[in-house]
Ligand SMILES: [Zn+2]
């Protein structure tokens with residue numbers, strides 16, 4: 001789950017602020033126009049380095065309809081406080097840009113499944129703090145991986161996270177929805193099947209505060225074959241059966257570098273991985289999915305960055 005080699009979920013180390021490179025800006029302004037034509041709600045995970053409100057400016061440069069950020073460093077327990085005036089500026093800029101929804105991703109160190117009482121308790125406190133930060137930013141969703149049972153077994157892990165979420169959500173007064181993200185299922189990580197996600201939702205028993213975020217790369221790596229139409233239908237039938245399609249709120253649109261059922265989390269540019277262009281054409285046009293926000297967590301490498309994937313994903317959407 002919390003794979004070190006997954007560079008895509010970290011705040012991409014990409015050009016913060018307005019890009020000075022003209023060659024980059026030109027295709028981006030084209031993207032903003034494409035947004036006008038396309039009913040697809042699409043955005044990217046942007047860096048929140050500097051003042052947190054600058055993340056909105058980065059999303060605007062990409063012509064995003066929606067966005068995702070970390071509200072603090074994803075690999076450290078230390079969190080810089082978000083000042084109220086910074087949060088207000090974030091909300092102002094976001095509103096002005098018409099960005100909807102705003103998704104906050106939980107840091108990687110948090111592990112609500114942990115069988116270690118100390119780590120479990122620390123994770124619970126930090127998760128609650130992140131939920132308050134998300135509320136301060138008026139974010140719609142807080143996305144979290146399920147976590148790792150560290151060898152204690154699935155039943156222990158699911159029980160640990162359910163207890164923690166129930167405690168956190170009972171005490172929280174905000175209306176931020178927590179979304180459990182499906183994972184690739186590496187090592188002892190949980191949340192790689194819809195059945196596991198449903199077990200948590202059922203145990204927490206607060207359906208209006210808990211939903212799911214569907215990561216296409218993670219699903220493929222966990223064994224859901226999104227490369228074919230039949231595979232997509234089967235996956236969505238499984239999702240409907242266990243979780244209920246109404247609990248699905250956000251799609252993380254990422255292709256996968258690794259094979260079906262590899263349990264290895266490596267994101268790839270849309271259409272260049274194992275899910276492929278046809279797979280994504282089916283995904284963005286599926287009636288169950290087409291109205292949902294799509295967030296890219298694709299790599300920045302020699303093939304390009306988000307500008308490439310935004311263009312590809314928008315071009316796959318059929319006009320209605
Ligand atoms: Zn994630």
Ligand SMILES: [Zn+2]
Nearest residue numbers: 181215252297
């Ligand atoms: Zn993801």
